Amino acid sequence: MTAQELKEKFISFFVKKRHKKLPNVSLVPENDPTALFINSGMHPLVPYLLGEPHPLGKRLVSNQRCLRTQDIDEVRNMMHLTFFEMLGNWSLGDYWKKEAIEWSWEFLIKELRLEPKRISVTCFAGDKDTPKDEEAAKVWQKIGIPKQRIYFLGKKDNWWAVGETGPCGPDTEMFYDTGKKKCGPKCRPGDNCGKYFEMWNDVFMEFDRLPNGKLEKLKQQNIDTGMGVERTTAMLQGKDDVYQTELFTSITQTIEKISGKKYQGKNKKSMRIIADHLRAASFAIGDGVMSSNVEAGYIVRRLIRRAVRYGRPLQINKPFLAKIAEEIIDQYSGEYFHLKKNKSKIIRELSAEEERFNKSLERGLREIEKYKVLNGKSAFYLYETYGFPLEMTQEIAQERGQKIKKGVFEKEFKKHQELSKKGVETKFAGGLADHSEEVTKLHTTTHLLHQALRDVLGDHVQQVGSNITPKRLRFDFTHPEKLTEAQMKKVEKIMNEKIKANLLVKIKTMTLAEAKKKGALAFFGEKYSDKVKVYMIGGYSQEVCGGPHVKSTKEIGRVKIIKEKAVGAGRRRIYAQLAHGS
Secondary structure (H helix, E strand, C coil): CCHHHHHHHHHHHHHHCCCEECCCCCCCCCCCCCCCCCCCCCHHHHHHHCCCCCCCCCEEEEEEEEECCCCHHHCCCCCCCCEEEEEEEEEECCCCHHHHHHHHHHHHHHHCCCCHHHEEEEEECCCCCCCCCHHHHHHHHHHCCCHHHEEEECHHHHEEECCCCEEEEEEEEEEEECCCCCCCCCCCCCCCCCCEEEEEEEEEEEEEECCCCCEEEEEEEEEEEEEEHHHHHHHHCCCCCHHHCCCCHHHHHHHHHHHCCCCCCCHHHHHHHHHHHHHHHHHHHHCCCCCCCCHHHHHHHHHHHHHHHCCCCCCCCCCCHHHHHHHHHHHHCCCCHHHHHCHHHHHHHHHHHHHHHHHHHHHHHHHHCCCCCCCHHHHHHHHHHHCCCHHHHHHHHHHCCCCCCHHHHHHHHHHHHHHHHHHHHHHHCCHHHCCCHHHHHHHHHHHHHHHHHHHHHCCCCCEEEEEECCCCEEEEEECCCCCCHHHHHHHHHHHHHHHHCCCEEEEEEEEHHHHHHCCCECCCHHHCCCEEEEEEECCCEEEECCCCCCCEHHHHCCEEEEEEEEEECCEEEEEEEECCCC
């Protein structure tokens, strides 16, 4: 079965079960300052898991592009990816464990035609906060899974959460026996030995973890499932290497042609990293993320530079990213038209970053001449500062008759990794689950700001991004020049007048066409479903949005614009905050 067939079967199956299909949205999260990228199919749905009604109803299904970077250094492995597609189905307070499990079983057996005897499952073993999930286990037994193929595991394996706070709950995971021999007497699903392949995860999301760590029941019981397209395709094709499926073969073949080497032996690691990282970077750039030294841009830069670096072991000594990116774009443009639309931008950005990094490597070569003795610490400094590959430093050291202790380098690298990972974990904690009072006020404020900017500057102003924390809002919009002091004051004055007027915030669900006909602002094309929610602030502002919002503008208090600056050609950025005590 091809990946395309898998995706079509999954969507079709759940549409027949009265699920509505969600759009495959941008990798860049909307109004979520705590996440760099969309990292799961459910990521855009957090407000609805918390109880906000979704415009398409209570049953949803999607195939969502995702990007995860917490384990970027593991991509040398056969199944690990930074960019991937995730299939999922959701119940927002509708069906529960019985239906979710029965439909999972039906899809695996009837649609994918897997052998029932080779399927094992895991369920939550329980702890001091939450009881053992006997309910899920009983449903599996009733379906026909014997007790000996039902494993109870702890929170590390069978508990899923959005972040440190927010929606969470126990899950049940489905595994397929690959036929490989047991790795030992304790070999079981979930131990990553390669015998049992994890196919699908059904999460029973019924709790909200509060900032104090306590679990509170959500307003509704939710189902959230996830099936990785690439990994499942490999399993269905009897392959234990995602890079040997049709999703990657043309990409690896292009790398083979450029390098003159085959996808085999020690070349596999480099080719996997190049293929994965360029696919991820191409999609991220296509969604508007340019390489930089901060946040999402830094991830894109790191992906690109890592791809360039792993061209060295393949002895690729000329610019090569553009050719591989062209293959990626051509392969995926059928489903992801925005890649074709942004092809020249993607190629240009990759090539420019490749050139910058090659110059950085040249500086590293000059820097290396300053060292009389090369060791683990200096090797790590060169890696961290110039992106200079350890392998190259080792080669130069060997030529000098010196030896680098890899253990010292790895110790320094591990310290660096732990700091980076800590930062990423902090970034991903909470996410869209942050519906705090301050965030809610600022979210509504962005609507007032958007309309006030259009009033002052003209209708060419369009929102192109926003970022909200409890302390401030950041709003990106189209405008060709710097705002004058008078324009800034006028925008701020309009916003505070509307806040003082105590305008009611109303919500109405309608089709996107109806919303636009009524004059509602909607500038994020592909992010919207056929049905959308329109938030109306008095008779002043109408905008398509997912929430959260205050009930009336008076709740906001007062707003102060902090600063305004350029963020690219024809784009400006405004920072504003609530003016407490004013």
